[in-house]
Amino acid sequence: MATTDRVLVAGGTGYLGQAVCPLLLARDHRVVLLVRPGSERRATAGAEVIAGDPLDAASYPLVPSDTLLLLVGAPHPAPWKGAQFEAVDLAAGRAAAAALAARPALHVVYVSVAHPAPSMHAYWRVRERVEALLAASRVPATFLRPWYVLGPGHRWPVVLRPLYWLAERLPKSRDTARRLGLVTLPQMCAALVAAVEEPPAGGVRVVEVPAIRAARLTPP
Helix, strand or coil, X not given: CXXXXXXXXXXXXXXXXXXXXXXXXXXXXXXXXXXXXXXXXXXXXXXXXXXXXXXCHHHCCCCCCEEEEECCCCCCCCCCCHHHHHHHHHHHHHHHHHHHHHCCCCEEEEECCCCCCCCCHHHHHHHHHHHHHHHHCCCCEEEEECCEEEECCECHHHHHHXXXXXXXXXXXXHHHHHHCCEEEHHHHHHHHHHHHHCCCCCCEEEEEHHHHXXXXXXXX
């Protein structure tokens, strides 16, 4: 297991952050949460907290040995939230990319979304733009591309599983169905931990749904 000096998490008080931060702490990572003032009460116990604005590049206290885990985004993405995707997801991506360009870190891990896709165009196009911004920083990057992460409060797509099962068995739709498949919260967390602990030597690494589904936590 490769370890870093610390993991700086932006968006750590949200859906994915509250699930993955306890795992990182349990594996002896130093976890530092960048949170807006007033949100400290939602921080994972045992994590350090830095008050700041994840939409402002100056709020990212990066040092060369850091891994930046970027989880900021509009909650419960939906087709009608295009303005929020621009105001939150894209703004946070721009801020993080600017911070990385000014103060390069060891590695940036970003939760993007599977694309291209036949729906949620505003969402995946914003995430695609953030990927490009982060890649332009030249900091080694891992982009995880789930389509939907099943977990508490995020379960409605379960009803689509029979359709996915059928689509994955038809040659014409198999690849698309797998790329846009559902993943579980434990699978996503395992993939995030693996990304943090095994940074790429350089460039950009993309982790899509099949690899997220195959992720398993290894002994620390």
